[in-house]
Amino acid sequence: MPPTHRRAPLLRFLSYVWPHRWLIAGASACGVLKFTLPLIFPLVLKYLTDVLLVPPAARSLHATEATNRWLDNWCAFVLARLPGVGSGAPGRLTVIGASVLLAYAVLGVASYYRSYWAGQAGHRLIFDLRYALYQHIQSMSHSFFDERRSGSIVARFVSDIQLAQNFVGSALTNVWMDGASLGFVVWILFVLEHRLALIALGVIPLYALLIRYFSPRIKAASQSVQEMIEDFSGDLHEKIAAAGAVKAFGREQHEAERFYRTSRGLLDLTMTNVQLSSASQAATTFLTLAAPLIVVWAAGTMILHGTMSVGTMIAFYAYLGSLYLPLQRFSELSVVVSNSLAAMERIFEFFDIHAEVAEAPGAPALARVSGRVEFRDVGFSYASRSNGRPALQRVSLNIAPGETVALVGRSGAGKSTLVSLLPRFYDVTEGAVLVDGIDVRALTLASLRGHIGIVPQDPVLFSGSLRENLLYAKPAATDAELAAAVRAANADGFIAELPEGLLTLIGERGVRLSGGQRQRIAIARAFLKDAPILVLDEATSALDSEAENLIHQALRRLMAGRTTLIIAHRLSTVINAGRIVVLEDGEVREVGPHAELLARGGLYRQLYLEQFRHLQQPPPS
CATH class of the missing domain: 1.20.1560.10 (ABC transporter type 1, transmembrane domain)
Incomplete structure (x- = not known):
């Protein structure tokens, strides 16, 4: 910059x-x-x-x-x-x-x-x-x-x-x-x-x-x-x-x-x-x-x-x-x-520092969205990295409306970088990212990001009440909409046990909530936003089985009918994804459903066996 x-x-x-x-x-x-x-x-x-x-x-x-x-x-x-x-x-x-x-x-x-x-x-x-x-x-x-x-x-x-x-x-x-x-x-x-x-x-x-x-x-x-x-x-x-x-x-x-x-x-x-x-x-x-x-x-x-x-x-x-x-x-x-x-x-x-990501003059707002997402020959490099190696190279991927696509790969493969290009947190160095056939750089940032819901691995919560944190996704939400989002996210149970319910103060970064509770609040936010495109940074690996089951139930409800990109850290969580994209060194190595990739005996099978061997448990069929 x-x-x-x-x-x-x-x-x-x-x-x-x-x-x-x-x-x-x-x-x-x-x-x-x-x-x-x-x-x-x-x-x-x-x-x-x-x-x-x-x-x-x-x-x-x-x-x-x-x-x-x-x-x-x-x-x-x-x-x-x-x-x-x-x-x-x-x-x-x-x-x-x-x-x-x-x-x-x-x-x-x-x-x-x-x-x-x-x-x-x-x-x-x-x-x-x-x-x-x-x-x-x-x-x-x-x-x-x-x-x-x-x-x-x-x-x-x-x-x-x-x-x-x-x-x-x-x-x-x-x-x-x-x-x-x-x-x-x-x-x-x-x-x-x-x-x-x-x-x-x-x-x-x-x-x-x-x-x-x-x-x-x-x-x-x-x-x-x-x-x-x-x-x-x-x-x-x-x-x-x-x-x-x-x-x-x-x-x-x-x-x-x-x-x-x-x-x-x-x-x-x-x-x-x-x-x-x-x-x-x-x-x-x-x-x-x-x-x-x-x-x-x-x-x-x-x-x-x-x-x-x-x-x-x-x-x-x-x-x-x-x-x-x-x-x-x-x-x-x-x-x-x-x-x-x-x-x-x-x-x-x-x-004097100007934003690298800026709206084009007279950019139109993104209206109704079907949810089609395309990464077309995408290349990207971080300006702050001195090694000069691109984070992504020649990535092409077409995602149909309502499809669930999981991104897998070792740490540093480019999974998080790829999804960060969709809401224009960064702009591509080469190629283009399109939503419903429109280059995201041609749209207003507010309208683009308004159509994308994100559930991060580490939910960002603010000091204040639960209600204030939920309304961050939709300030004009009614009490009925709040209640529906909380139920859909399986958060109603623990909220009912809090002394002040939705008015309970959760502390800086939500420190008074458990990891599973923070995740469910993040999911409830996504329900409130009701965006047609969803980005999930799979975040159940550090949770107990009960919290993980509750979150997976909520996520399945959230993903229904939405175009979903999942950043997968545990391969067992994406077995049922429509397609799995395997990334290595910023490039797409393999694409396909779980069974097909496993049968190929390529990088996906190698990652799969490594992970379950490390966990000392047999891989699910």
């Missing part, structure tokens, strides 16, 4: 952000208000220091201070026009205090909506991206899942998408907030004292160098961590699913040691990422703390020479925090962005 469509991950990610642009815009606007409104306070502080709290006789005006005396005059102008405020200092001081208190209230409201809207946008984005990724993965062919561990797929949905969401919560909202704050601060610093402003801005290239140095390294480290989390998740999922086997073989200590090594590897990679992030933060923190010292030294020199007022220096120093903290946040934001970009690349790596 070669990846296609290589648009930049960030641009593709922003296409999912776009539907939530108004939430992000609102959060950004509130953020700008939250961080720019306090920038007025140093001007008020300058007015208090240089004008309101200083007697007129003590005020001095230096030539260089003329450029920012207008700030003091502007404050006085605004205060003089407020109703109920006189020209005295006490009244103006009261108004200033009340105004600052009101500004703090506005800041509180802005802070609430900034966090709320940014959080809402981020979580909606997670929902949209996860749903789109899930839909895409659902459309993938079986080979996609053959080549990947389930835990590694889950990691893309959890840790990767969460990291990508941080881009919205931090980068998209903070960049406007800090950008507006920086713009205003730089302007006001030049108004207050342009020489000091040039000194203060001299450290900006150093912040840029830090970002340039650390960002690619943090991104690479984050990618390594996410890949390790993927392996860790896959390994953990496997071990939990196989907990019974681990205990049966007494391998708890071995698996604990493996888990320790994997966890230790993840810890080491994570600490490398943490070390880089911490070094970046330490360097920017040093710049943020050290740069104001140079500015204070220069400002003190100006005050001593009488070229700057104390109020101007206080205001300038107050603005330095609003200059350097956004720069520090920009540097720290580069860490978040680097981690997010690494996660985005991993997410869209999955989106």
Whole structure:
């Protein structure tokens, strides 16, 4: 499955952000208000220091201070026009205090909506991206899942998408907030004292160098961590699913040691990422703390020479925090962005994989089916196998409606591969598979698979109730249809003994049911689906005789009137099949009924005698 469509991950990610642009815009606007409104306070502080709290006789005006005396005059102008405020200092001081208190209230409201809207946008984005990724993965062919561990797929949905969401919560909202704050601060610093402003801005290239140095390294480290989390998740999922086997073989200590090594590897990679992030933060923190010292030294020199007022220096120093903290946040934001970009690349790596099995444009739906199936010169190779040997070669087989055909052969002969081509779990490499004379590749997948019922060797049941698992085959089934399917599958007896009947919870993968009970639920599903074509992976070899008899009775009822393909593991179960197809190395070696194949003395007879000799019992006649 070669990846296609290589648009930049960030641009593709922003296409999912776009539907939530108004939430992000609102959060950004509130953020700008939250961080720019306090920038007025140093001007008020300058007015208090240089004008309101200083007697007129003590005020001095230096030539260089003329450029920012207008700030003091502007404050006085605004205060003089407020109703109920006189020209005295006490009244103006009261108004200033009340105004600052009101500004703090506005800041509180802005802070609430900034966090709320940014959080809402981020979580909606997670929902949209996860749903789109899930839909895409659902459309993938079986080979996609053959080549990947389930835990590694889950990691893309959890840790990767969460990291990508941080881009919205931090980068998209903070960049406007800090950008507006920086713009205003730089302007006001030049108004207050342009020489000091040039000194203060001299450290900006150093912040840029830090970002340039650390960002690619943090991104690479984050990618390594996410890949390790993927392996860790896959390994953990496997071990939990196989907990019974681990205990049966007494391998708890071995698996604990493996888990320790994997966890230790993840810890080491994570600490490398943490070390880089911490070094970046330490360097920017040093710049943020050290740069104001140079500015204070220069400002003190100006005050001593009488070229700057104390109020101007206080205001300038107050603005330095609003200059350097956004720069520090920009540097720290580069860490978040680097981690997010690494996660985005991993997410869209999955989106770039296209299904090998896809519907043709305008494909018609398969209507009524008689059940005729044909494999015409079929060849197939698994892309994931490096040996290059085809799994099937030149397989031709014509199955009449209602006929039962059994596929037999040694392990790896191609039995399961052949039947997996019928519902298009994979597409043929050569030849064609036809249903009622129509190439299955020309039909919609839903209609094709809707006409095929499958009873697997290991039934797939989901956590939930028996009823929910049965309805998986036909969600709109009535209670009467459910009851009929359960009876036909010989499952009514054990269901009646369950404490909650059909509402009984069966646990993950149906672990609270026996093997025979799970098989009968799978058969009941097939009865509910009522498909004209049936695929049976014969699964009674590991069951006790009573359960096996019940299942065989149910299967005989299920097969009646249906075209049936049986993957046979025990030859004794397919003696009565209409035809038996013997496969070896992906090729058809023999075809015929049981007695005829046995009389030929070929591969079928050899397999038959081997199996019964192994079982130390005489073969049935």
